[in-house]
Amino acid sequence: MKAPEAVGGAPVAPPGRLPPRLNRVAKRLGLSRSRRKRLAGRLRRMTRPAWLGTAHRRPRPFSDYCGKDRGTPxxxxxxxxxxxxxxxxxxxxxxxxxxxxxxxxxxxxxxxxxxxxxxxxxxxxxxxxxxxxxxxxxxxxxxxxxxxxxxxxxxxxxxxxxxxxxxxxxxxxxxxxxxxxxxxxxxxxxxxxxxxxxxxxxxxxxxxxxxxxxxxxxxxxxxxxxxxxxxxxxxxxxxxxxxxxxxxxxxxxxxxxxxxxx
Ligand SMILES: C[S@@+](CC[C@H](N)C(=O)[O-])C[C@H]1O[C@@H](n2cnc3c(N)ncnc32)[C@H](O)[C@@H]1O
CATH class of the missing domain: 3.40.50.150 (Vaccinia Virus protein VP39)
Incomplete structure (x- = not known):
């Protein structure tokens, strides 16, 4: 399956997962799977800010998962x-x-x-x-x-x-x-x-x-x-x-x- 892309075209980690390098660090630090998942959601929101002002010239959505990868749908x-x-x-x-x-x-x-x-x-x-x-x-x-x-x-x-x-x-x-x-x-x-x-x-x-x-x-x-x-x-x-x-x-x-x- 093709990796999902950010709105701007850059590759992003699948929903609920940290990017691989960060994931390795988080594992080394002993963060549980659920904490890593929460962290991934926060990171996604921080690195891909969504406000309607950034949407008007972008036909692609901020998320392909109804917002699940950003937080709560x-x-x-x-x-x-x-x-x-x-x-x-x-x-x-x-x-x-x-x-x-x-x-x-x-x-x-x-x-x-x-x-x-x-x-x-x-x-x-x-x-x-x-x-x-x-x-x-x-x-x-x-x-x-x-x-x-x-x-x-x-x-x-x-x-x-x-x-x-x-x-x-x-x-x-x-x-x-x-x-x-x-x-x-x-x-x-x-x-x-x-x-x-x-x-x-x-x-x-x-x-x-x-x-x-x-x-x-x-x-x-x-x-x-x-x-x-x-x-x-x-x-x-x-x-x-x-x-x-x-x-x-x-x-x-x-x-x-x-x-x-x-
Ligand atoms: C998106 S889930 C919705 C239920 C879930 N509790 C939720 O709130 O998201 C859709 C579920 O409905 C089932 N489903 C689809 N058509 C159905 C049908 N005709 N009869 C019974 N279940 C059906 C699907 O297999 C799937 O498990």
Missing amino acids: IDRVYIERFLLDHRDAIQGRVLEVQGSEYTERFGHAVETSDVLDVDPDNERATIVGDLGAPASMPERVFDCFVLTQTLQYVFDPGAAAAAAHRVLRPGGVLLATVPAVSKMDAKTPELDCWRFTTVSCRRLFEDAFGAGRVEVAVYGNALSAAAFLLGMAAEDLRERDIIQVDERFPVIIAVRAVRTAD
Whole structure:
């Protein structure tokens, strides 16, 4: 694979890694892998300052990894804020896609934690199923389904909303986030199908859960949306500029939907 290049064209270390010579010194000094990773992020931000004034004549982003190599991707700040605000719902039998990081981080009184993936090679998956094929999913099992940043990969998102409804017990809660703007997925661009709006989210989930059972929220504003597309990290902006919401410029859209207690 070709080494990533800095915006100006100079080669840079891959995300999360120090340049080789510095890495050797850091190892000699006994710095742990996680400290070296943090150091690499800081170094990247220091040596590749990002401000919009440097972007207007550079069509390439500051990062090819949504800002992950610079620090925290801006969409993750929003996703985590949403989950924190709804952490009371992450309890009992919880399902998450790809891994269980958010269940572990935000859950409480979690009885069982399951991981769903369509990819049978995902060793963390306890359920291999396709959100695009609701019948492949278990029925009425979970108290909470943490479905972050996945719907864009399902060609039939209406089927995925129906699958999310199907896996929940009566009274169970879906906490979903979807991208409204973002670069194409770097690893599997051929599977990256959709970006969403508040209108499409409301319609998709009300069709599955029923009117009045769905709350839709916007996270983002013009600056954070532009910065996210340009590959800036949350650390490149001021916190107050990230958290301000302008409904016209969503970065992510978050959905809380509750299955009727029938
Ligand atoms: C980018 S991850 C998103 C989940 C992760 N928890 C996050 O917040 O980033 C996308 C995951 O969704 C899985 N996936 C894609 N299409 C799917 C489908 N139709 N059904 C179930 N999982 C799917 C992928 O294999 C991958 O593990």
